[in-house]
Amino acid sequence: MEIADETLKRIQILKDKYASIGQDLNSYLDGLIYANPLAYWDYIEVDALLSLQKPKTDFPDEKIFIVYHQITELYFYLAEHELKQIAYNGKNISDQGQDMGWNSELKIDYLIDRLRRINKYFEALTKSFDVMRFGMEKEQFTKFRMSLLSASGFQTASYRRIEIACTDLKYLVHESKRKHLWTAEVHEQLDNIYWKQGAIVEDTGEKTLTLKHFEQKYMADFHKLADEFETRNVWKKVQQLPEADRKNPKLVKELRELDVNVNINWPLVHYRTAVRYLAKDKGESKGTGGTNWQNYLPPRFQRRIFYPELWSQQEMDEWGKAWVEEVLADSIRTENLRENI
Numbered sequence: 001m002e003i004a005d006e007t008l009k010r011i012q013i014l015k016d017k018y019a020s021i022g023q024d025l026n027s028y029l030d031g032l033i034y035a036n037p038l039a040y041w042d043y044i045e046v047d048a049l050l051s052l053q054k055p056k057t058d059f060p061d062e063k064i065f066i067v068y069h070q071i072t073e074l075y076f077y078l079a080e081h082e083l084k085q086i087a088y089n090g091k092n093i094s095d096q097g098q099d100m101g102w103n104s105e106l107k108i109d110y111l112i113d114r115l116r117r118i119n120k121y122f123e124a125l126t127k128s129f130d131v132m133r134f135g136m137e138k139e140q141f142t143k144f145r146m147s148l149l150s151a152s153g154f155q156t157a158s159y160r161r162i163e164i165a166c167t168d169l170k171y172l173v174h175e176s177k178r179k180h181l182w183t184a185e186v187h188e189q190l191d192n193i194y195w196k197q198g199a200i201v202e203d204t205g206e207k208t209l210t211l212k213h214f215e216q217k218y219m220a221d222f223h224k225l226a227d228e229f230e231t232r233n234v235w236k237k238v239q240q241l242p243e244a245d246r247k248n249p250k251l252v253k254e255l256r257e258l259d260v261n262v263n264i265n266w267p268l269v270h271y272r273t274a275v276r277y278l279a280k281d282k283g284e285s286k287g288t289g290g291t292n293w294q295n296y297l298p299p300r301f302q303r304r305i306f307y308p309e310l311w312s313q314q315e316m317d318e319w320g321k322a323w324v325e326e327v328l329a330d331s332i333r334t335e336n337l338r339e340n341i
């Protein structure tokens with residue numbers, strides 16, 4: 001049988017490819033002869049994926065709770081994947097599909113495109129959060145959550161890594177200390193990051209076990225990230241662009257959307273969900289280990305803003321406020337909660 005020119009051309013390319021890394025083409029062709037065709041279930045690891053849900057109770061809705069957290073982790077993972085590429089200017093891939101390392105400079109179109117992707121991930125999460133909010137029976141939730149103590153979504157390390165990769169740490173320092181630590185080194189800023197004021201026992205002001213465990217497990221990693229992203233976070237990468245690029249309206253739009261997605265939209269749908277499950281008509285509604293969640297979670301209280309330079313004073317004063325109407329129309333029942341939004 002004659003071998004077509006197109007096939008010969010490919011064989012030549014393959015030969016060059018393997019020669020360039022000191023490998024013998026024929027051995028690799030042998031590998032192709034013996035290899036089985038790839039199946040979807042093996043490639044996507046469907047069986048492994050669907051074996052990762054291990055409810056602690058018999059309440060059927062606990063599975064929904066686990067799966068939705070896992071879905072969220074996967075989207076956050078994708079966001080981190082994009083943030084890493086932004087940090088290192090994107091991968092340089094040869095025509096033969098080989099990884100040639102990171103690019104030496106960041107192209108503005110690449111940056112805009114990656115930011116847009118991250119925004120899409122967050123939009124998907126924000127839109128789908130109703131799966132949590134209305135997708136479980138409150139009676140089941142209030143029971144099975146007691147078997148999960150002291151675990152809390154508060155311990156989502158990926159959200160914290162996303163923040164560190166998105167902006168300078170000085171913007172993430174708790175508001176009460178931000179001015180004072182504005183020019184401090186990143187590790188001191190990290191030790192005073194805003195979320196250390198969350199997962200605090202409401203009655204005593206002590207750290208909850210949830211927070212202590214979280215710090216034990218991840219704080220050292222976060223310090224490494226603080227070093228890695230000090231000069232590579234999104235805001236720094238924007239500063240490193242040529243002046244004209246920095247003001248590119250498409251870039252500014254994506255940055256502002258990112259700020260709103262991570263610091264208002266997602267926190268707000270999450271908060272509304274917490275309200276639905278934890279608020280009671282009368283009396284206290286306890287977070288994990290008695291946390292201060294009602295005073296901590298509302299975006300308007302936290303006032304996390306990645307890119308203050310891109311917002312007017314009025315916009316920052318009203319951070320998270322435009323949502324008040326919508327949230328109030330919701331089924332929030334206690335006066336206490338109403339004041340907190």
Ligand code: HEM
Binds near residue numbers: 274286
């Ligand atoms: C019924 C569903 C949920 C409820 C009732 C809920 C409730 C809470 C509460 C009360 C807190 C404050 C800390 C504590 O007391 O534990 C918290 C924090 C948090 N949860 Fe959830 N959560 C829910 C779903 C989720 C999901 C699906 C995720 C996704 C990973 C998540 C991620 C987080 C994060 C990242 C924080 C920290 C927020 C911050 O620091 O601003 N939660 N959650």
